[in-house]
Amino acid sequence: MGVGKFFGIGTGPGDSDLLTIKGQKVLQEIDCLYTPEPKKGTKSLALSIVSPYVREDLVVKQRHFPMVKDWSVKEQAWDAIANEILEEVKAGKKVGFITLGDPMVYSTYSYLLNRLKDQIETETIPGISSFCQMSNSLQIPLVMDDESYAVVPSTASDELISQALTDFSTIVIMKAAPHLEKIMALLTKENLLDQAVLISNASMENEVVTKGLSELDPSQKISYYSTIIVYKTQESFKERV
């Protein structure tokens, strides 16, 4: 048995072919793959994304990451999973962990990595972020020339979101679902509803795209995987060239 190593792999947003070639090669090379299971008993979305590129005989270990407000409950789960991985890598195994989108953008993977990176060899393979795939699919630039963009979660303060909507050319609001009413109120105040696009389940079979949010009911229930992109300069860009 060779030298063990831990690999984090970003799966991209949903389309299996948005995995990188490097991610594909690592999936072929590892002895064992850990996957996150957001709700107990449900199939890992990250696993279904990479499944066309997973060897049939690969050992897959689905582990539950509790999505609760109590940090000590989460930390206990991360400690336990990190210890399991640590033992396997120390025994000489190549162990992978897959995470939706990019591993360095709002991923619980960072907490696992933080527990492991000083003790064993680790490598992290980037992935396409959902909002990046969305801009490519819509074929609207995130930024051009001297423009800037900001990425904020819907849980950020009203002040920060308003400031971002004022200062930046493009504003990405991640995890939009739990605070849709607040976000729509802020967009209304800044007169930006028409320049906003809501995308749910990006690049998946059940993708829904809503361009311009004036008609959207703020109390509507939307998918957990929902992002809003506000393209303030889209019209001027169209005319510019």
Place this chain on the structure above:
Amino acid sequence: MGVGKFFGIGTGPGDSDLLTIKGQKVLQEIDCLYTPEPKKGTKSLALSIVSPYVREDLVVKQRHFPMVKDWSVKEQAWDAIANEILEEVKAGKKVGFITLGDPMVYSTYSYLLNRLKDQIETETIPGISSFCQMSNSLQIPLVMDDESYAVVPSTASDELISQALTDFSTIVIMKAAPHLEKIMALLTKENLLDQAVLISNASMENEVVTKGLSELDPSQKISYYSTIIVYKTQESFKERV
């Protein structure tokens, strides 16, 4: 001959294997590939990145995109290249265009696409942005939990850069080379030199990483492909878990 189509493909930042599987498949499928040539007579960097995944018999057309301040000169070049592509696609060919990083982030490709997308079928394949690869390589999260990040070019106003350095957890400063002195002065003012990382030629053979910029000479000449990432919460993140 089938129905023509135009594909934009993000190559990622430098490592050939950071191309997506989708990008690889499109490269196998196209009849002809256009590549940007920043300086006349130099080899396209985007082309060298994807070369392991390009068919030997693929027709490659390197085209010069003038990097000048005069917009009319640039527009003339874009018009000419767009017309060439338009004719090929209308004749039934599948035509590709490769661009460094992601096609929707500071890419001249957007200007080509804007000239073509209402006239022919087009599809754009995302790529890994350089700063995203850098964070994965450094294994430092761009954002966690309720944090936000901003992406600004070094050509942005001092006010916007200072505001971003104040408001956001992580700040990415793209195209750092031409304004290194200005950026370092702003970082010094905000007392953030120690939390900044400078990366030149990310994921390429000649990659250089400088962690903490206190010792850096602001008048130093650095690579055109240089990015600064300011991780304001990195220390608190390390302690957090």
